[in-house]
Amino acid sequence: MGRVAFEELAGMRIAGVETGVQFAERMHAHVASGFGPIAVASQLAPLLPAAGLERGYIYGCTGDAATSLLFGLVAAATTAGSWFAMVNMPTAGLMSAYEHGVALHRTLCVTGDNTSSVMSPVVGALVDGVDLVAVSSPVCSQSEARRIATRVKAQGAVLFVLGKPGGFSLDASFSARTVDWQFDTHARSRTVEVSASGRRVYAHRSCTVQLPGIS
Amino acid sequence: MSRSIAVVFPHWMQEHGHLGEEHAFRTFEHVVRAVTALSPLVEVQDIGTIVLSARGPSRYFGGDNAVAQKLHQICLDTNMSSAFGVGIADSRFAALAAAHLAVSRQHPCVIDSAIAAEFIAALPVASLSRVGGITADTVDLFQRLGLGTCGALLTVGEAALIDRFGVEGKRVYLLVSGDEVQHLAPGAPPSDFACSVEFESPLANAAHVVSATRDTIDAMVNAIGGHGQQCVRLLITCDTDHAESTSRIWGEPRGFSAAVTAQRLLYQLEGWLTDSAADPDAPTSGVVRVEFMPLESREVLVSQPLLWGGSQENTERAARAASMAMAVNTSVQVTVPRWEGGRDMATVYSRVPLSLVDITNPDASEQRVHTGDGVARHWSGSVPSPSPASVAVEPPLIRVVDARGSEVGVTGRHELNTVPSYVEVGSQKYDVVRVAGPWPLEERWWDSRRKRRQVRMQVLVRHPRRGVGVFLVGLENQQWTLLARYD
Numbered sequence: 001m002g003r004v005a006f007e008e009l010a011g012m013r014i015a016g017v018e019t020g021v022q023f024a025e026r027m028h029a030h031v032a033s034g035f036g037p038i039a040v041a042s043q044l045a046p047l048l049p050a051a052g053l054e055r056g057y058i059y060g061c062t063g064d065a066a067t068s069l070l071f072g073l074v075a076a077a078t079t080a081g082s083w084f085a086m087v088n089m090p091t092a093g094l095m096s097a098y099e100h101g102v103a104l105h106r107t108l109c110v111t112g113d114n115t116s117s118v119m120s121p122v123v124g125a126l127v128d129g130v131d132l133v134a135v136s137s138p139v140c141s142q143s144e145a146r147r148i149a150t151r152v153k154a155q156g157a158v159l160f161v162l163g164k165p166g167g168f169s170l171d172a173s174f175s176a177r178t179v180d181w182q183f184d185t186h187a188r189s190r191t192v193e194v195s196a197s198g199r200r201v202y203a204h205r206s207c208t209v210q211l212p213g214i215s
Numbered sequence: 216m217s218r219s220i221a222v223v224f225p226h227w228m229q230e231h232g233h234l235g236e237e238h239a240f241r242t243f244e245h246v247v248r249a250v251t252a253l254s255p256l257v258e259v260q261d262i263g264t265i266v267l268s269a270r271g272p273s274r275y276f277g278g279d280n281a282v283a284q285k286l287h288q289i290c291l292d293t294n295m296s297s298a299f300g301v302g303i304a305d306s307r308f309a310a311l312a313a314a315h316l317a318v319s320r321q322h323p324c325v326i327d328s329a330i331a332a333e334f335i336a337a338l339p340v341a342s343l344s345r346v347g348g349i350t351a352d353t354v355d356l357f358q359r360l361g362l363g364t365c366g367a368l369l370t371v372g373e374a375a376l377i378d379r380f381g382v383e384g385k386r387v388y389l390l391v392s393g394d395e396v397q398h399l400a401p402g403a404p405p406s407d408f409a410c411s412v413e414f415e416s417p418l419a420n421a422a423h424v425v426s427a428t429r430d431t432i433d434a435m436v437n438a439i440g441g442h443g444q445q446c447v448r449l450l451i452t453c454d455t456d457h458a459e460s461t462s463r464i465w466g467e468p469r470g471f472s473a474a475v476t477a478q479r480l481l482y483q484l485e486g487w488l489t490d491s492a493a494d495p496d497a498p499t500s501g502v503v504r505v506e507f508m509p510l511e512s513r514e515v516l517v518s519q520p521l522l523w524g525g526s527q528e529n530t531e532r533a534a535r536a537a538s539m540a541m542a543v544n545t546s547v548q549v550t551v552p553r554w555e556g557g558r559d560m561a562t563v564y565s566r567v568p569l570s571l572v573d574i575t576n577p578d579a580s581e582q583r584v585h586t587g588d589g590v591a592r593h594w595s596g597s598v599p600s601p602s603p604a605s606v607a608v609e610p611p612l613i614r615v616v617d618a619r620g621s622e623v624g625v626t627g628r629h630e631l632n633t634v635p636s637y638v639e640v641g642s643q644k645y646d647v648v649r650v651a652g653p654w655p656l657e658e659r660w661w662d663s664r665r666k667r668r669q670v671r672m673q674v675l676v677r678h679p680r681r682g683v684g685v686f687l688v689g690l691e692n693q694q695w696t697l698l699a700r701y702d
Contacts, residue, residue, distance in 0.1 A: 099600055105583060108533065118543060185651060187673050
């Protein structure tokens, strides 16, 4: 196969290969259909190929700033009208969520026995109606996790898994590591390095943000 | 302190407001005109509320009781249906509260100076928001703190109220101690903003007067606004060519804008510039001079409208999903956050069961998590923001030790007795890099059964494998606990 000029490539359809232009077209059609990615704060956009959370994906959050990163990721969507459910996160600081900009009047806190027979149907039921669902260290068998993943895709929801993913196969995972704390008279803010990786993230992506402090 | 007479018609707006606020004002003008016969300078605080000084009328008519009876009769004569009350007491707040008491008694309520303090002390705190202009959020907080009466607030003391509620705390203290509240900011004397306009030829039509004064009103409102203030009480005086005059104090709790000021001037003049054949007191010439004198101003209260993104459909889907999740198993609990306030990270927002609230009502949901406008967000001794992202439900016991391995303590003056060097959480040992605090916390010190003393501090720690982190640790009853982590 000879060399293909860049302009020709734009119009070509090669099986299994998506060019940048085609990707952009697909995204544009996606957004126009109202089923496009869910907006995130501009500082976190570099982490995501579509510059937003893609519906139907399962994201993982790990690292010592995982909870703050989760709040930062969902804040913009909840203020825009999406609902947010926190499953099995009794220690999540609601005041911190408020400071990150999460709309607490669209937030649900769900607790229950952390067993596969309880957690799987609960998460499954929630993704049917709630746009953003976060679950911390889920205990789900692989088959249950696959069933939930199908429901997430069908409903166009976004599922976050904090800590160990359990049986879930993650589309992308974020790792948030605190680089530095600005600490004088009290803890003021911190610099967090977030990196994204996974099978739906085409290249290693990372950014450095202040948490809280993104909008 | 000035003895005041208050006349209230608590249901006026409901009874006459069905045709709009303007109609309610115009009908109320008849009552105001009748009361003016008793004393020329009356203050219309709002629709249905008139306040006037007791000093002049009381002497002229022979005592408070006589003037109260006379006012009662005037109100009976002018208004057939609406319930009303007349109250006389030593301060504006007390007089208004007395007038509200008089509504159900159908008899004037005169509070003697000798029992003025006891009268205010026995009033429920709810009257502060009803007639005292204190925000409902603050009053709600008083009730939740177990401070049910104005007397309880008085014993808490001025310093504590100002410490917690700032300017509003000062106003609360003035009200409950029977003083008058002055909104005036120091250094901004009201005469600076007073302005007047004179016409070359007398104007006999109220609408003409209003349009001729419009520029002056705009200039005055802008001048006050330029100082970050808004006028809440305004004295309007109009003089005619034949030296007749009308003066009236107008109140507007939401602050006077140019349009509202012009409207009040119109009401005042329409009642006055009537045909001299019908009313013997009517002026015999047109208006030549209008004067505006702002009496009280306060800082501009910015109330931002709520932005309502999203659709009701989203909310209904979420409510359905939540009820499906609850149906899975009895162990599953779905809760929603509700703002409680306070200094304890774990209870600033409580989690209320979904069955107790209606999440499909957007206004109620917004109200539920609303952080309380007007209530100072930060208590003294509260942990500064940012807040920790992980708050322990049952704080684990930890050890905070100095370099020699002895437990760190706090002196009676809330100072650390030694330098913390390690924090031991379970089997993990964290090096202490920096410490912020300690911040003392004394809760419900007025209540011997529920009082609580705690000291909290933030520590920046380093772990050989886990890197840097910040903990919020607390000391209560000689025991350190790990209250929260900044995850």
